[in-house]
Amino acid sequence: MLDDHAVVIADGLIERVCPLAELPAGIETRDLGGAILAPGFIDVQLNGCGGVQFNDSLEAISETTLEIMQRANEKSGCTSYLPTLITCSDDYMKHGINVMRAYLKNHPNQALACIWKGPYLSLEKKGTHNPAFIRKPTSEMIDYLCANADVISKSDPGARNGGTxxxxxxxxxxxxxxxxxxxxxxxxxxxxxxxxxxxxxxxxxxxxxxxxxxxxx
Known part of the structure; x- marks a missing residue:
């Protein structure tokens, strides 16, 4: 616990933590009024919350769903998360990437990136995943995922050169x-x-x- 300290933010990132006495003259400040400033939790795999599921339907894969999930997360101290798409069609996956890219443009530090749970799984041990969508990756989809690696948290073999x-x-x-x-x-x-x-x-x-x-x- 640090008393009488400040967190200096520059260009949306933490620049440093320093004593209040070391703050530059004229810098804009916000007083928390005695509240504690602490890091938020990050949920690394979240299918849904707040009464919505990110993968229920094509319409549910939307920025509105992500905003509802964000508000629900914040109530329990979770400030960032990775929305998850379970095994689904290529169209759903591509739509999810487009939604994620649009959301990140306006909210870079909330929903951080998509995470895929499937569809390249074992049929024998599929669990709750829909077997109709379990398949092997095609070259076209691998190329697509690599080309959009900046908004994907987890991909499959072949993604190394895409930065994933x-x-x-x-x-x-x-x-x-x-x-x-x-x-x-x-x-x-x-x-x-x-x-x-x-x-x-x-x-x-x-x-x-x-x-x-x-x-x-």
Whole structure:
């Protein structure tokens, strides 16, 4: 806790934290009246809140939905979030990117980027995802996602040159099958212990984690 300090903002970014006595003369100030200034939470995967779902329909994938979600988040101290689209059609995905780009233009520090949950999943372990939309990525869609990587938080193999960090879901795979992404600059992963074989299955979890850590170093 820092008393009698200020956070200096320049061009929308935090420039520094300094004692009040060190503030430049004439700088515009805002007094919080004794309130505590603290970082907000960031929800890294949010399908919906505040009574709306970002992926309910084509009409629901909208800036209005994002604004409702933002207001609902702020009530619990969440100041930024990643709206999530679950497995859907290419048209929905492209529409989601267009909406995200338009929203970011006016609200750069709220909904930060889209995150995709699917559609390039395993049918065997699809969970609640609609099997009609589960598919393999086409070259056209990979190119499209790479070209719009600036508004996408998570994409799929092929996105490295587009500036997107590769982020793998490992739910039920052998160690050999997760080795190749490490050579394609995989940087992180999720769901390491979920949806493994019902009885026993050789685990790739710890070797993959070790390899990712080594790759980062």
């Amino acid at each position: 960090t590769l982020y793998q879901t490992v739910e039920r795979r052998r160690y050999r099958s997760v080795r190749w992404p490490l050579q394609c600059h995989l940087r992180s992963g999720t769901r390491w212990f979920r949806r493994r074989h019902y009885l026993r299955h050789p685990s790739c979890t710890m070797p993959c984690r070790t390899s990712v850590a080594a790759n980062r170093a």
